[in-house]
Amino acid sequence: MLRKILMGFGALVGLIILGGVGFYAYVTYQANKTYDIPLPDIRRDTSPEALARGEVIFMSLCVECHAPAGEIHAVGAPVTVLPPELGYLHSANLTSDPVGGMGNVKDEEIARMIIHGVNHEGKLRPMVRFWTMADEDIAAVIGFMRQDRPEFAPEPKKAPPSETTFLGNIVQVFVLGVHTEKRPPVKAPAKAPTVEYGKYLSEAMFDCVACHTQGLEVNEVKAAKDTAFTGGFEFDQKQSGTEGVIYSTNLTPHETQGLGKWTLEQFKVAMREGIAPDNQVLRTPMPRFRRLDDVQLEAMFKFLKSLPARESPKFAREPLPRAKVDPSAAPEKLFSSLGCNYCHGPKGQYRDKLKNAISKQPEEVAKWIRNPESFKPGTQMPTFAPLLDEGQALELARWVQSKNGEP
Numbered sequence: 403m404l405r406k407i408l409m410g411f412g413a414l415v416g417l418i419i420l421g422g423v424g425f426y427a428y429v430t431y432q433a434n435k436t437y438d439i440p441l442p443d444i445r446r447d448t449s450p451e452a453l454a455r456g457e458v459i460f461m462s463l464c465v466e467c468h469a470p471a472g473e474i475h476a477v478g479a480p481v482t483v484l485p486p487e488l489g490y491l492h493s494a495n496l497t498s499d500p501v502g503g504m505g506n507v508k509d510e511e512i513a514r515m516i517i518h519g520v521n522h523e524g525k526l527r528p529m530v531r532f533w534t535m536a537d538e539d540i541a542a543v544i545g546f547m548r549q550d551r552p553e554f555a556p557e558p559k560k561a562p563p564s565e566t567t568f569l570g571n572i573v574q575v576f577v578l579g580v581h582t583e584k585r586p587p588v589k590a591p592a593k594a595p596t597v598e599y600g601k602y603l604s605e606a607m608f609d610c611v612a613c614h615t616q617g618l619e620v621n622e623v624k625a626a627k628d629t630a631f632t633g634g635f636e637f638d639q640k641q642s643g644t645e646g647v648i649y650s651t652n653l654t655p656h657e658t659q660g661l662g663k664w665t666l667e668q669f670k671v672a673m674r675e676g677i678a679p680d681n682q683v684l685r686t687p688m689p690r691f692r693r694l695d696d697v698q699l700e701a702m703f704k705f706l707k708s709l710p711a712r713e714s715p716k717f718a719r720e721p722l723p724r725a726k727v728d729p730s731a732a733p734e735k736l737f738s739s740l741g742c743n744y745c746h747g748p749k750g751q752y753r754d755k756l757k758n759a760i761s762k763q764p765e766e767v768a769k770w771i772r773n774p775e776s777f778k779p780g781t782q783m784p785t786f787a788p789l790l791d792e793g794q795a796l797e798l799a800r801w802v803q804s805k806n807g808e809p
């Protein structure tokens with residue numbers, strides 16, 4: 403998630419030169435000192451309604467960083483989407499273990515981490531701050547984290563702590579920022595298909611505004627800008643082994659660049675299945691939000707449609723073209739034109755997952771490729787059924803298997 407923040411480092415180089423030694427000392431001190439921030443009055447909510455809400459939040463937002471790629475056991479994992487210049491980043495063990503995990507960490511301490519980015523030892527950690535997430539939603543996530551579930555089965559091994567570089571510390575202190583005062587309570591709008599609720603989900607909860615707005619600021623600052631939701635944030639694709647950059651898209655109701663002509667149904671398919679109108683595959687880092695229900699997606703759609711239609715500073719879908727399916731293409735070509743390589747290519751985050759398919763019946767693998775969510779609910783893999791018929795999927799499955807899962 404932080405990757406978006408890091409692209410504009412050029413701007414910060416000036417700062418570093420300006421301040422010299424004093425600046426270095428200041429940043430290092432701020433990043434390493436122990437903060438004495440009062441604990442928020444937020445404890446777990448384990449009512450059935452809150453647990454269901456907490457599950458959606460945790461599984462849509464937290465698990466991707468806190469479990470190894472494609473897994474759910476929240477033992478902590480290296481955060482590989484970020485440039486190495488920031489340092490070695492590793493998320494924490496969130497299992498129920500009293501030594502390695504959160505078993506002995508208070509609910510209020512977890513809440514403080516989510517809001518301030520300060521861990522149970524009072525140390526600033528390189529995690530996004532959810533400064534505008536409502537108290538009741540934080541209570542729901544913590545409630546979910548305290549359940550006896552496979553996600554939190556005790557793992558005694560502590561996760562290795564992140565080691566941030568000077569550049570990483572600059573991001574911690576100036577971009578993510580330090581709020582030392584106690585946050586006043588924040589209330590979520592009622593869950594309903596309204597603009598207000600959609601705004602909360604898009605700005606405070608799911609980071610849409612951060613990725614879909616240019617600049618280095620945090621969510622609440624970006625949301626107030628004139629350019630909010632106009633896209634144009636640049637993502638370098640090198641890390642997934644693909645040349646070039648892609649831009650986040652314009653989500654305002656602009657007729658040609660944005661969601662002006664989109665229907666609610668199209669929006670739902672794009673958000674859950676990763677397929678935009680005209681069968682375009684949405685590329686990483688746009689996540690799948692498969693667990694969001696109809697009310698949540700309708701609220702977000704209404705909110706985005708209520709924004710003023712604005713031009714993008716840099717229009718998306720270029721310079722790397724999105725997937726276009728040529729039905730007669732060989733499997734090898736389909737693998738890159740459909741964007742499988744972003745996730746499963748030599749540098750892909752989910753490369754190892756292809757190995758699970760080697761010993762299966764090709765027919766079953768073909769079914770997986772068309773409808774992965776029927777095997778693994780919530781999966782980040784797009785639903786390729788609208789783009790590939792059964793025959794094409796079978797050919798692709800056989801080809802992946804023939805490559806031993808290492809195409």
Ligand code: HEC
Nearest residue numbers: 403463464467492493494512515521522527528529563564
């Ligand atoms: C972009 C990746 C990322 C996301 C998303 C993320 N985390 Fe983290 N989390 C981290 C990193 C990195 C650390 C710091 C680990 C360290 O070095 O101590 C961390 C630390 C924590 C800690 C600190 C535990 C302690 O030691 O006191 C808690 C609690 C936590 N995360 C909960 C959450 C919850 C809940 C969510 C979802 C609302 C979430 N995280 C989302 C990356 C992430």
Ligand code: HEC
Nearest residue numbers: 608609610613649650651672678683684685687688689719
């Ligand atoms: C980590 C960054 C990131 C986050 C978080 C993110 N997006 Fe995206 N989104 C992107 C990128 C990049 C694209 C462009 C993908 C492409 O061109 O293949 C995109 C594309 C889209 C599209 C397709 C638009 C079009 O014109 O085809 C929609 C709709 C969308 N995002 C909505 C959202 C919403 C709503 C949220 C919050 C729930 C969100 N995104 C969160 C990065 C992100």
Ligand code: HEC
Nearest residue numbers: 472740741742745752755756758759770771778781782783
């Ligand atoms: C956005 C990332 C992403 C993209 C793009 C993607 N996948 Fe996947 N794929 C995954 C993940 C993640 C898994 C593992 C399942 C999970 O953990 O959710 C997976 C699993 C698989 C598996 C293993 C199935 C099994 O039997 O266990 C196959 C085969 C596969 N993908 C093929 C493909 C093909 C072919 C394409 C392109 C048409 C593709 N994937 C595109 C993320 C992706």
